[in-house]
Amino acid sequence: MNDVTFTPAEETDDPYAGVRETTEGPVYTVTGQDWEDVVGAAAAGEERVVVNMGPQHPSTHGVLRLILELDGEIVTEARCGVGYLHTGIEKNMEYRNWTQGVTFVTRMDYLAPFFNEAAYVLGVERLLGITDDIPDRANVIRVMMMELNRISSHLVCIATGGMEIGALTVMTVGFREREKTLDIFELITGLRMNNAYIRPGGVAQDLPPGAVESVREYLRWMWDHIGELESFCNENPIFKGRTVGIGYLDLAGCMALGITGPMLRATGLPWDLRKSQPYSGYETYDFDVPTADTCDAYGRFRIRIDEMKESLKIVEQCLDRLEPGPVMIEDKKIAWPAQLAIGADGMGNSLDHIRHIMGESMEALIHHFKLVTEGFRVPPGQVYSAIESPRGELGAHVVSEGGTRPYRVHFRDPSFNNLQAVSATSEGGMVADVIVAVASIDPVMGGCDR
């Protein structure tokens, strides 16, 4: 293999290796064995290096592509390329019924499935005019699942953010706690991710036996172990050196760029939709909105830690106010019928429900048949329902034309919006700080690209 002859780049016409003349001068594409040309060009005059970071780069949080223009180690221009994870979820939902839509939206921001479901379901319920008819127990379970989800999402943010700056123990600790949270999800919904648990009218299943005890045990574990992350990071000189003053974006910048969530709260503005425009009964819970005034990656990290503690407090209150009762709306024309149980054959089914519809109630059979084959109709109109996801305002613009399927569903995903801040937070800094700035935005490309 040593007899490969090197063709100087300028003699090849390979578009991926060699030199191209453009209006801005020669452009060198470094792919191997042409470093001498580049060094020569740099020595001769203007050095302007454009680095494509991603979309397959371990430090860019999934398939985010960063296009960085460098002057030595300094980033002079940073742009994002997104769309590598676009899966047409919004279009697909127009061909499925309203309940099936939950199965799609849960896959968008895959670190915050319950928030996607909640934003969509709250929109559908508002269109149906049944917001006030949702049973209390369903609302409490929704809030509990969302807050557990906030914890798991923040843990991944901190874990991957730590990994990207070399703090591997933060990564292992963060993912260990997240596993505990996913275990709770699995116990309650049957799935660790992509749960499709929150449905129009309530939630899919009631809590299984032993769930409350498991969540209480989880809370004890988390109160003990969040402190571990704090003691690793809070006063760690290396961690602070990498994050303090990095990814700076002040209040005016956040307003102009529509930034919400921990990034906005790191500028000192306590804006949290759970407090300011409450939904699902958040106004009845006792919790604080943590803020920082540093506008930087360190402040955002501290806010996420504090928010996890507030979430633990909310989950505790949820457990205390869980009263027995239905978890699905009374209206049989909307309420998805089956309360599944695992049968002896390992398949999900509900013998009680089958006995009910096949042997006892003709109406129940009709409702079951109509709901499953046809679905329910939603009166025409449109709503925009917004909730506070771990990354900021997650909005669902839900449009109905009166059919059994959504006419259009659009998700205003905070990852998509907040990635617009990459230029503002990383230009003028070092290449290594781009990683910290992006990690502090906490983008999830599944949500960004949908």
Place this chain on the structure above:
Amino acid sequence: MTDEQGMEPGLPSGPEGPALPPEHPSRRGMFGAEGSGDTSGYGGLVPRDTNPVRGASTPRPWAEEFERLDEEVGSALREAGIGYEDAVEKVVVDRGQMTIFIKREKLAETAKVFRDDPALRFEMCTGVDGVHYPEETGRELHACIQLLSITHNRRVNLEVACPDDDPHVPSITETYPSANWHEREAYDFFGIIFDGHQALTRIQMPDDWPGHPQRKDYPLGGIPVEYKGATIPPPDERRAYQ
């Protein structure tokens, strides 16, 4: 029904009761089944169009907060030298949300008023997205803009319509830089061209993608799937109740 000669005097010529809303532009039948013949006997029923997106403004009175907001919008536009009737096409108050339909030639100025007027102060534009109504001749494409005021803790939606053969809408990125990517997405998926946008390129689809995929006339695509001998057609070809 049109021949009234043979009818007894004093009998109404049409069905009694309040006037019905117009026919729905696209929906037919009770169950919305298509492509398989009408076996229900209800396939000829005409659903009525009650979608507030079409038709006139929502009749007053509205909830107090929306009446106040409307007043504030009126005086803010007057102060800025824009006539209320020139800028606002209609106002829809539905399900506790207010949507102001703005005439498209006035969108850019109006958006600036919504941000700058102290009584309005909608500091943040949380998003822009498109909706395609192919049956609305002359206003097929809608751009929906969601505004948020942190000062007054309230929201308002702006909506602007444009025809399919002239899909131009003024960009609001001058006022709200956050609309940048959202407008690119609406262009990508619906082909709405936002005039004045600095770099209106595709954002989700590849740069050389033909067409705008979230329009209603753009097919979903998909292939039939065979499983244990049975073939399941792709989702947009399955028989379904719509």
